[in-house]
Amino acid sequence: MHISEGILQGPVLAAGFAGAALIAAATMRKLDMEEIPKISVITSVFFVASLIKVPIGPTSVHLILNGLVAVVLGWRAFPAIMLGIILQAIIFGHGGVTVIGVNSVMLGGGALVAYMVWQQRHRFDFARREFIFGAMAGATATISSGLVLALALLTTGEAFGGVAIAVLAAHVPIMLIEGAVVGAAAEFLNRVKPEMLAGRNAPSA
Amino acid sequence: MALDIDRFANVASPVQRWDPRFKIAALMFLIVCIALLKTLPVAAVAFGIAALILLSTALPLHFVSHGLTFVVVFLLPFFVVMPLTYPGEPAFTIIGLPFAWEGLRIASLIFIKALSVVLISFAVFGSSRFDVSMLALQRLKCPPLIVQMLLFTYRYTFVFLDEMRRMYTSMRARGFVAHADRKTLHVFGNFVGTLLVHSFERTERVYKAMLSKGYQGQLHSMVTFRAIPGDYVKAAIALVIALALVITDASGVFAVAERGWF
Numbered sequence: 001m002h003i004s005e006g007i008l009q010g011p012v013l014a015a016g017f018a019g020a021a022l023i024a025a026a027t028m029r030k031l032d033m034e035e036i037p038k039i040s041v042i043t044s045v046f047f048v049a050s051l052i053k054v055p056i057g058p059t060s061v062h063l064i065l066n067g068l069v070a071v072v073l074g075w076r077a078f079p080a081i082m083l084g085i086i087l088q089a090i091i092f093g094h095g096g097v098t099v100i101g102v103n104s105v106m107l108g109g110g111a112l113v114a115y116m117v118w119q120q121r122h123r124f125d126f127a128r129r130e131f132i133f134g135a136m137a138g139a140t141a142t143i144s145s146g147l148v149l150a151l152a153l154l155t156t157g158e159a160f161g162g163v164a165i166a167v168l169a170a171h172v173p174i175m176l177i178e179g180a181v182v183g184a185a186a187e188f189l190n191r192v193k194p195e196m197l198a199g200r201n202a203p204s205a
Numbered sequence: 206m207a208l209d210i211d212r213f214a215n216v217a218s219p220v221q222r223w224d225p226r227f228k229i230a231a232l233m234f235l236i237v238c239i240a241l242l243k244t245l246p247v248a249a250v251a252f253g254i255a256a257l258i259l260l261s262t263a264l265p266l267h268f269v270s271h272g273l274t275f276v277v278v279f280l281l282p283f284f285v286v287m288p289l290t291y292p293g294e295p296a297f298t299i300i301g302l303p304f305a306w307e308g309l310r311i312a313s314l315i316f317i318k319a320l321s322v323v324l325i326s327f328a329v330f331g332s333s334r335f336d337v338s339m340l341a342l343q344r345l346k347c348p349p350l351i352v353q354m355l356l357f358t359y360r361y362t363f364v365f366l367d368e369m370r371r372m373y374t375s376m377r378a379r380g381f382v383a384h385a386d387r388k389t390l391h392v393f394g395n396f397v398g399t400l401l402v403h404s405f406e407r408t409e410r411v412y413k414a415m416l417s418k419g420y421q422g423q424l425h426s427m428v429t430f431r432a433i434p435g436d437y438v439k440a441a442i443a444l445v446i447a448l449a450l451v452i453t454d455a456s457g458v459f460a461v462a463e464r465g466w467f
Contacts, residue, residue, distance in 0.1 A: 004279055037408050068401075084358070097326050162286055166290075
């Protein structure tokens with residue numbers, strides 16, 4: 001899911017870069033030396049995992065997994081996603097170089113919202129808690145990004161209203177898919193390597 | 206899926222020989238100018254220039270075509286959605302839907318600009334070794350931390366791509382077939398989870414190995430840059446082209462989008 005080159009206008013592109021730089025600076029504060037390779041390596045996993053295709057009917061969609069980045073990296077999900085977007089723009093021409101800022105705000109911002117949801121898990125205690133919260137994080141990340149995308153399209157003019165609505169509608173099935181995959185992955189990580197999950201685990205901890 | 210963007214960085218051409226610092230700065234400026242064009246004829250000229258730049262890199266066309274396929278697939282829906290949803294007086298109706306030429310014109314403009322930008326960015330990053338491009342970015346005041354993380358991510362992407370392929374092969378060997386159902390999504394969730402656990406364990410080893418080699422938070426490179434007059438000339442040509450495009454675009458010679466074809 002990207003906004004492509006050539007659609008948005010100058011001020012919106014500039015605002016995207018400014019926003020991305022600000023959020024990146026805020027979410028990368030107090031970065032430990034040890035975190036540099038960690039964030040990078042996990043980014044490459046997401047980069048690779050986003051190549052997985054899920055069949056729906058006659059077509060297929062790529063996983064986005066920005067919700068899962070949030071579940072694993074917390075606030076550091078933003079720089080990770082920004083790195084992924086820069087690389088995609090450079091290597092594949094996905095998105096494009098002038099929309100790196102806007103795309104980072106869109107997908108990274110979605111991840112930050114997802115982390116706010118995921119963080120609440122320590123308040124609850126029930127079976128399959130990680131699945132439920134993971135699924136909510138995955139779904140929130142997708143729909144928040146979809147909203148940012150629709151808003152960005154609308155700034156271009158009313159001519160894009162139809163496209164914005166089509167984009168939002170397309171996000172509903174993706175939201176369900178992302179929710180199911182991120183939920184399953186969060187539950188798996190909780191079983192196998194719970195220290196990888198970001199955020200507090202129990203109220204007392 | 207070919208991820209090594211710098212596979213053909215050693216082919217000899219004027220673009221490959223261009224100092225990466227000048228190449229990135231000048232062509233990025235050109236890209237930004239193209240992305241902001243508003244008139245169709247100027248965008249078409251920009252596309253021609255982009256194609257010429259790419260041809261002069263001597264990159265094989267099959268190498269570029271993969272990236273282009275994606276852009277085309279991504280943008281094709283615009284050709285359907287824009288004409289049918291453009292507000293205002295429709296030219297005629299197709300099976301009950303209003304069709305506006307203006308929407309088609311906007312879709313074409315976006316398509317041509319996106320394609321031009323992708324062609325140039327292939328020319329920029331396909332014509333230097335990836336680490337050299339990244340170092341050039343650092344010289345152009347891109348934060349060193351970001352550059353370092355990009356290099357790491359790029360390097361480990363290949364490792365995990367191999368790992369993912371191996372895991373997927375063994376999954377299929379055990380009879381897994383992807384369907385559109387909840388079971389498949391659950392399997393994919395576990396698949397990504399496993400990949401994450403492997404990567405996490407690997408980072409710990411990588412970090413220790415780096416520490417033992419004296420890592421202190423910075424990367425050092427043996428690459429040095431030295432600009433020759435030709436680098437300045439090429440950059441100047443790119444800047445002149447970019448400005449010429451923007452000025453013609455804004456001059457009012459051609460009608461801007463939403464006002465007619467030429």
